[in-house]
Amino acid sequence: MKRIVFxxxxxxxxxxxxxxTQNDLPKxxxxxxxxxxxxxxxxxxxxxxxxxxxxxPEASNAANYDESKANPCPDLPELLKSKNGxxxxxxxxxxxxxxxxxxxxxxxxxxxxxxxEIPSVNWTVxxxxxxxxxxxxxxxxQLVGHVDxxxxxxxxxxxxxxxxxxxNVSGPVPVLMMFGRPAFPxxxxxxxxxxxxLNTRFKEMMIKHDPTLKEIFDKYPAYEPVTRxxxxxxxxxxxxxxxxxxxxxxxxxxxxxxxxxxxxQADNHAGITRGIIGLVNKGQPRSPExxxxxxxxxxxxxxxxxxxxxxxxVDALKVGIEGVSRYGxxxxxxxxxxxxxxxxxxxxxxxxxxxxxxxxxGEAVESLTGGENYWMAGNYMRYGAEESSFxxxxxxxxxxxxxxxxxxxxxxxxFVSYGIxxxxxxxxxxxxxxxxxxxxxxxxxxxxxxxxxGVSNDYMKExxxxxxxxxxDGELAWRQHDGGHxxxxxxxxxxxxxxxxxxxQR
Numbered sequence: 012m013k014r015i016v017f018x019x020x021x022x023x024x025x026x027x028x029x030x031x032t033q034n035d036l037p038k039x040x041x042x043x044x045x046x047x048x049x050x051x052x053x054x055x056x057x058x059x060x061x062x063x064x065x066x067x068p069e070a071s072n073a074a075n076y077d078e079s080k081a082n083p084c085p086d087l088p089e090l091l092k093s094k095n096g097x098x099x100x101x102x103x104x105x106x107x108x109x110x111x112x113x114x115x116x117x118x119x120x121x122x123x124x125x126x127x128e129i130p131s132v133n134w135t136v137x138x139x140x141x142x143x144x145x146x147x148x149x150x151x152x153q154l155v156g157h158v159d160x161x162x163x164x165x166x167x168x169x170x171x172x173x174x175x176x177x178x179n180v181s182g183p184v185p186v187l188m189m190f191g192r193p194a195f196p197x198x199x200x201x202x203x204x205x206x207x208x209l210n211t212r213f214k215e216m217m218i219k220h221d222p223t224l225k226e227i228f229d230k231y232p233a234y235e236p237v238t239r240x241x242x243x244x245x246x247x248x249x250x251x252x253x254x255x256x257x258x259x260x261x262x263x264x265x266x267x268x269x270x271x272x273x274x275x276q277a278d279n280h281a282g283i284t285r286g287i288i289g290l291v292n293k294g295q296p297r298s299p300e301x302x303x304x305x306x307x308x309x310x311x312x313x314x315x316x317x318x319x320x321x322x323x324x325v326d327a328l329k330v331g332i333e334g335v336s337r338y339g340x341x342x343x344x345x346x347x348x349x350x351x352x353x354x355x356x357x358x359x360x361x362x363x364x365x366x367x368x369x370x371x372x373g374e375a376v377e378s379l380t381g382g383e384n385y386w387m388a389g390n391y392m393r394y395g396a397e398e399s400s401f402x403x404x405x406x407x408x409x410x411x412x413x414x415x416x417x418x419x420x421x422x423x424x425x426f427v428s429y430g431i432x433x434x435x436x437x438x439x440x441x442x443x444x445x446x447x448x449x450x451x452x453x454x455x456x457x458x459x460x461x462x463x464x465g466v467s468n469d470y471m472k473e474x475x476x477x478x479x480x481x482x483x484d485g486e487l488a489w490r491q492h493d494g495g496h497x498x499x500x501x502x503x504x505x506x507x508x509x510x511x512x513x514x515x516q517r
Contacts, residue, residue, distance in 0.1 A: 057396045087414060090454060120410060149178060151196060156172065156318065187267050260502075287307050333498070339359055426508060448470070461487070
């Protein structure tokens with residue numbers, strides 16, 4: 012009896028101590044979107060911001076689509092000139108001098124810095140399922156990455172991820188990690204015998220809950236309320252360029268991995284004191300140089316890669332990163348700052364992605380500083396300031412631009428994809444501004460012995476090629492398909508390009 016009393020007292024004391032510890036912690040701040048925005052303005056000394064342009068062409072502040080007005084400051088910061096004015100002429104100078112300078116500027120002024128200490132992530136395989144996607148046998152693994160929150164138990168972060176690999180190929184396979192919503196592609200179904208048991212018990216439970224249902228079930232005796240999901244179709248035609256991205260990848264012998272951004276960091280202002288950013292900051296507001304949501308998503312993708320490196324089904328040296336729109340921005344940031352990713356497919360990423368920040372065409376710097384500034388470092392808001400303690404700044408004052416972010420990926424392969432405005436990939440995204448950035452970044456690819464688009468690096472003179480024009484001969488690739496706000500029509504071109512560049516890298 013004494014032993015039982017001792018153990019009970021021990022656990023009571025432990026629980027009391029945990030509760031006391033949590034009570035000593037600062038409570039998470041509950042910001043509205045407007046409060047988070049105002050808080051950062053106050054920290055920066057910004058009195059007013061310029062409003063972003065309107066997508067309504069009839070509005071007084073309608074977005075500019077006049078190319079003659081799109082480049083108020085055409086001279087980009089030089090990629091191959093160091094802060095002390097020295098021209099960078101060797102790969103060694105790029106890696107040891109210029110790239111670190113650009114990385115520091117990109118962190119400080121655009122996406123934010125990672126904290127010095129970020130909790131570790133412990134990955135577990137929650138479910139393993141053998142499935143068929145069409146005629147392709149696969150193994151699907153549902154994964155959860157629990158972030159150690161022992162230092163601040165008031166915030167819990169569990170990263171959701173799904174890995175799907177084909178089993179009709181030999182050896183570990185290349186994998187494309189995609190930002191999106193994880194789901195089993197075709198969950199394995201119960202046998203006929205199990206379905207009979209499920210339906211029998213289900214009917215009994217329903218009738219017990221509501222006896223009047225017996226009359227309905229008696230009326231339709233062959234009806235089975237529990238039915239199977241659609242199965243794989245062994246007679247389906249082989250995947251082609253019209254097929255979903257996932258099916259095209261599996262048919263080509265690739266696996267895919269879907270990671271859920273919202274499980275890493277919420278896509279709104281109010282979530283900035285939650286998620287991984289909130290966990291590190293113990294629920295308090297971030298500082299102007301702290302990482303924003305794009306950098307947090309990129310960090311989460313890198314932690315997903317940590318798991319993939321341990322899975323024998325995956326060729327961890329051939330893992331790519333993909334995203335469209337805001338997730339395209341995140342994929343670019345991931346590729347730039349995590350050198351273990353082998354290649355990237357960046358779809359329709361716009362401002363904050365591959366499009367030049369200082370361009371004034373469609374979406375503008377002010378669109379981000381006034382709306383989605385939580386994507387970026389707080390410091391980025393300064394470039395939309397109209398009145399502030401430091402004066403008035405615009406995108407032209409940025410000491411670095413998106414071409415530098417693309418150059419940070421060099422010499423690893425990057426495929427930049429866009430659609431056309433007529434199909435929904437809006438002019439707002441400034442496709443030409445992205446092409447200019449890719450052209451400019453090509454100079455770094457060439458310096459490092461890789462192939463760029465095969466054009467000069469004069470971004471002001473090179474014209475964006477017509478849609479459906481392939482620029483796929485180098486490690487830096489560009490293709491504008493004839494669809495909308497998606498990269499799916501370009502996947503049939505991405506896969507053979509990726510196979511080639513990965514083979515050439517051996």
